Amino acid sequence: MPLLEVKNLRVWYPIRGGILGRRIGWVKAVDDVTFSIEAGQTLGLVGESGSGKSTTGKAILGLAHISAGQILFEGNDITDSARRNRSPYRKSVQMVFQDVYSSLNPRKRVLDIIAEPLRNFEKLTKAEEKKRVDELLSIVGLTSDAAVKYPFEFSGGQRQRIGVARAIALKPRLIIADEPVSALDLSVQAQVLNYLKDIQKELGLAYLFISHDLGVVRHMCEHLAIMHNSRFVEFGTREDIYSSPTHIYTRRLIAAIPDIDPLKRDENNRRRIEVAKEYTDRREDYYLDSTGVYDLKKISATHMVALP
Amino acid sequence: MPKVSEALLEIKNLHTSFRIEGQYYAAVDGVDLTVFKDEVFAVVGESGCGKTAMALSMVRLHNINYTRMDGEILFHGSGSGRPQDILKLKGAELNKVRGGHIGMIFQDPLSALNPLHRIGQQIEETLVYHTDLDKERRKARAMELLENVGMTDPALTYTQFPHELSGGMRQRAMIAIAISAKPDLLIADEPTTALDVTIQAQILDLIRALKKEMKSSIILITHDLGVVAEMADRVAVMYAGQVVETAPVTELFGNPRHPYTRSLLHSIPGAAGGENRLHTIHGAVPDLRGLPRDGCRFSRRTPWMPGDAHEAVPTYHEVGPGHYVLCTCYKTFRFEE
Numbered sequence: 030m031p032l033l034e035v036k037n038l039r040v041w042y043p044i045r046g047g048i049l050g051r052r053i054g055w056v057k058a059v060d061d062v063t064f065s066i067e068a069g070q071t072l073g074l075v076g077e078s079g080s081g082k083s084t085t086g087k088a089i090l091g092l093a094h095i096s097a098g099q100i101l102f103e104g105n106d107i108t109d110s111a112r113r114n115r116s117p118y119r120k121s122v123q124m125v126f127q128d129v130y131s132s133l134n135p136r137k138r139v140l141d142i143i144a145e146p147l148r149n150f151e152k153l154t155k156a157e158e159k160k161r162v163d164e165l166l167s168i169v170g171l172t173s174d175a176a177v178k179y180p181f182e183f184s185g186g187q188r189q190r191i192g193v194a195r196a197i198a199l200k201p202r203l204i205i206a207d208e209p210v211s212a213l214d215l216s217v218q219a220q221v222l223n224y225l226k227d228i229q230k231e232l233g234l235a236y237l238f239i240s241h242d243l244g245v246v247r248h249m250c251e252h253l254a255i256m257h258n259s260r261f262v263e264f265g266t267r268e269d270i271y272s273s274p275t276h277i278y279t280r281r282l283i284a285a286i287p288d289i290d291p292l293k294r295d296e297n298n299r300r301r302i303e304v305a306k307e308y309t310d311r312r313e314d315y316y317l318d319s320t321g322v323y324d325l326k327k328i329s330a331t332h333m334v335a336l337p
Numbered sequence: 338m339p340k341v342s343e344a345l346l347e348i349k350n351l352h353t354s355f356r357i358e359g360q361y362y363a364a365v366d367g368v369d370l371t372v373f374k375d376e377v378f379a380v381v382g383e384s385g386c387g388k389t390a391m392a393l394s395m396v397r398l399h400n401i402n403y404t405r406m407d408g409e410i411l412f413h414g415s416g417s418g419r420p421q422d423i424l425k426l427k428g429a430e431l432n433k434v435r436g437g438h439i440g441m442i443f444q445d446p447l448s449a450l451n452p453l454h455r456i457g458q459q460i461e462e463t464l465v466y467h468t469d470l471d472k473e474r475r476k477a478r479a480m481e482l483l484e485n486v487g488m489t490d491p492a493l494t495y496t497q498f499p500h501e502l503s504g505g506m507r508q509r510a511m512i513a514i515a516i517s518a519k520p521d522l523l524i525a526d527e528p529t530t531a532l533d534v535t536i537q538a539q540i541l542d543l544i545r546a547l548k549k550e551m552k553s554s555i556i557l558i559t560h561d562l563g564v565v566a567e568m569a570d571r572v573a574v575m576y577a578g579q580v581v582e583t584a585p586v587t588e589l590f591g592n593p594r595h596p597y598t599r600s601l602l603h604s605i606p607g608a609a610g611g612e613n614r615l616h617t618i619h620g621a622v623p624d625l626r627g628l629p630r631d632g633c634r635f636s637r638r639t640p641w642m643p644g645d646a647h648e649a650v651p652t653y654h655e656v657g658p659g660h661y662v663l664c665t666c667y668k669t670f671r672f673e674e
Binding site for chain 2: 223
C-alpha cells in the first residue's frame with residue numbers, strides 16, 4: 030500500500046462576476062491529478078510557475094481547498110478536513126518552505142520555533158523538550174547554542190536547516206518540500222540537499238519534492254512528474270524522464286537547461302531551437318485544442334505520457 | 338573569442354566600500370578587470386561576493402551617502418575619442434554615459450520598472466535623454482524596440498503597465514529600455530534568475546541575438562554556472578570582493594584551477610549523477626564585516642590545507658593564455674577526503 034495516494038485531485042477556484050457575484054467560470058489550478066508516493070521514496074514535481082505544482086502540495090496538506098478527488102494516507106481517506114484533523118495525519122505530514130526569511134518567526138528563538146510542533150502534539154517537560162530540540166539541531170548540523178538565538182542571526186542555508194529541523198520534529202512520514210533550495214547559493218544548496226538525503230535515509234521519510242530546477246530534481250528524486258497547465262504531462266522514473274522524454278513539453282523543458290560544458294554550446298542551442306519550433310508548430314499533436322493536456326497513457330511499466 | 342581584442346572597459350584597482358555603523362568595509366576590494374569590445378564577459382560567484390556591488394560601481398548607482406569608490410573605471414565608449422574615467426565624471430557627462438553608452442538590465446524587472454508608467458513611456462524616457470528624435474519618431478522607435486525584443490504585439494505592449502505583463506515579457510521590456518540608445522556596453526545583473534528555465538532560454542537567445550546585431554559587449558553577472566557556460570566568452574570568478582580566477586570560458590570549465598572555482602563546479606547537482614553526495618564547501622561566505630582582509634581569503638574554507646600553501650600577500654599567476662589565478666594554493670589544492 031502506498032504511503033500517499035492522490036486520486037483525481039482537483040483544485041478549482043471560482044471566478045465571480047456581474048453585480049450578483051455569480052460564478053462565471055473556473056480557474057483550474059489543479060485538474061485531475063493522480064499519483065502515489067511509497068514510503069521512503071521521493072517524487073519530484075516539476076513545472077513552470079503557475080503550473081499548479083505548489084497548489085498540489087498545499088492541497089495535500091489541507092492548505093488549499095480541494096474541489097474534487099480523494100487523498101488517501103496509509104489507506105485512510107483524509108480528503109475531509111474534519112477527518113484529517115482527528116487522525117495522526119497532521120503529525121505525519123510536514124512542510125519545508127521556499128522562503129527561509131518569511132517562514133521562521135523573527136520574534137521567536139530557534140528553540141521555540143522548533144519546539145512549536147512538539148508543544149502542539151506531545152506533552153514534554155521543559156528538559157525533555159530541550160533535549161529533543163538539541164537532537165534535532167544536531168541532525169541538521171547545528172550546535173545546541175543555536176537554540177537560544179533568533180533567526181536573523183543565521184545565514185540562508187542555516188535557516189533552511191532550522192526549517193527542516195522543525196519539519197522533522199514530530200517524526201513525520203512525508204515531507205512536502207516546496208522549492209526548498211531555490212533561494213540558496215550553490216554550495217549552501219548542496220549542504221541542504223545532503224541533509225535532506227541523510228535524514229530521509231535515517232528516518233525513512235518520503236518527500237514530495239516540488240521544484241523548477243531540473244538539476245536538483247535529478248539529484249533528489251527517483252520518480253518525476255512533469256506538470257503543465259494544471260495537469261501531469263509526463264510521469265516516470267528518473268531514467269524515463271531524462272533518457273527518453275516523450276511529451277514535447279518535457280523535451281522542451283529538458284532542452285532549455287543550460288549545459289555546463291561550453292564546448293556543447295552550439296549543439297545545445299541547435300537542439301533547443303529545434304524543440305522550441307516543434308513545440309509551436311506541432312502543438313495539436315500533443316495538446317487538445319492546442320492547450321488542453323490529454324489523459325496520461327502508459328507507454329511502459331513505469332512511464333506515462335499525456336498523449337492523444 | 339573576438340579576434341581583435343580592443344579594451345572597452347578597464348577596471349583598475351577598484352574598491353567599493355559601504356559604511357556600516359560609521360566604518361567603511363570594502364565589498365569590492367582591489368579588482369582589476371578588462372572587458373574587450375564585442376565579447377560577453379561573465380562575473381560569477383555566490384551572493385555576498387561583491388558581483389553586484391561591482392556592477393553598480395560601473396554605472397555609479399550606489400548611494401554616495403554611504404558608499405566610497407576608489408580606483409579607475411576607464412570606459413572607451415564610442416561617445417568620445419579618449420577614455421573616460423567613470424568614477425570622475427560629473428553629473429551631465431555621467432548621465433550621458435549611463436543609459437546612453439552603458440545600458441543596465443536588472444534582476445527583478447517588476448521593481449526596476451516604474452509601476453505607474455506605461456511601457457511605451459518608459460522606453461521613450463530614455464530616448465528623450467539620449468537621442469534627438471522628435472515625439473513621433475520616438476514612438477516609432479519604441480515600437481521598433483518592442484518588436485526587436487520579441488513582443489508579439491508591440492502596439493499593445495506599448496500601452497500596457499508593467500503589472501499587466503508576465504515575468505518574461507517584463508524582462509523583455511527592460512531589455513528594450515536598456516538597448517534603446519544603442520549602448521556599447523550592456524550590464525546584465527542576474528537577468529534570468531527570476532525566470533522559468535524555458536523563458537530563461539528565450540531571454541538568453543534574445544540577449545545573444547541583440548549582441549550580434551549591435552556588436553556591443555555584455556557584462557553578465559550571475560550565480561548560475563550553466564548560464565555562464567551557455568553565454569560567456571570570458572569569465573571572472575569572484576570571492577569575498579576579489580577576482581580569484583579569470584579565464585576564457587572553455588578553459589574555466591575544462592581546466593578550473595582556483596580552489597573556489599573547483600569547489601563550485603563540484604557542487605552542481607545533477608552533474609555527477611544521482612546517488613552521490615554533493616560536494617559542499619566548508620563554512621560559509623563571510624559577511625562584509627567579518628571578511629578576512631589579509632592572506633588568501635578562501636583559506637578559511639579549506640582548513641585541511643597547510644598554511645604554507647598560500648601566499649602571505651596573494652598575487653595573480655598566469656597559468657595559461659588569458660588564465661589568471663589568485664594565490665599559490667591552486668598548486669597543491671585537493672578536495673578534503
